[in-house]
Amino acid sequence: GIQVEQSPPDLILQEGANSTLRCNFSDSVNNLQWFHQNPWGQLINLFYIPSGTKQNGRLSATTVATERYSSLYISSSQTTDSGVYFCAALNFGNEKLTFGTGTRLTIIP
Amino acid sequence: EAGVVQSPRYKIIEKKQPVAFWCNPISGHNTLYWYRQNLGQGPELLIRYENEEAVDDSQLPKDRFSAERLKGVDSTLKIQPAELGDSAVYLCASSLSRNSYEQYFGPGTRLTVT
DSSP states (O other), X not given: OOOEEEEOSEEEEETTOOEEEEEEXXXXXXXXXXXXXXXXXXXXXXXXXXXXXXXXXXXXXXXEGGGTEEEEEEOXXXXXXXXXXXXXXXXXXXXXXXXXXXXEXXXXX | OOOOEEEOSEEEEOTTOOEEEEEEOOTTOOEEEEEEEOTTSOOEEEEEEEXXXXXXXXXXXXXXXXXXXXXXXXXXXXXXXXOGGGXXXXXXXXXXXXXXXXXXXXXXXXXXXX
């Protein structure tokens, strides 16, 4: 099946800083999603982005399918951005959404 | 619109006891998934339903785990008997169809087996 790797595993930033989270995947994808898992464990959908670029407020994401990576950008970080960010990918051959191991983001006031 | 609903949110049981988790997907979503998330890891798929049919249960430990989705809406995941290693968060997700792959997750059930 598809392999998904995320980096960095941990990121500690001061409030107001910008951050870039990276997701590499081993095969072509038909679905790529970014999630934020909050401290209560809820997985919140951020982006559905198998290709291209999307923006939602302070967050944006880019997937370059030909180079098999996706990036999540967070600008002007807030303490509420803290949590674990997961990238998950799926291709038609496997039809199984495979998650990376996540990036734990901590925003310090 | 209501999201994916799961109950209970927390469950503590002794090993060898049975346990069941319930999921109500987003209205109109034909595809339903059960995932297990161990501490410090991403969720892993246990079973996928297309309407009433279980189309991928390759990761479900069938000796002790069972699932059903009667009438193609709500689903129940059962473990009998539970083992210490089953302690994890059990997540339910749904998507509109297998051709519309964005998945939406419920809040999960945190199971602790003592």
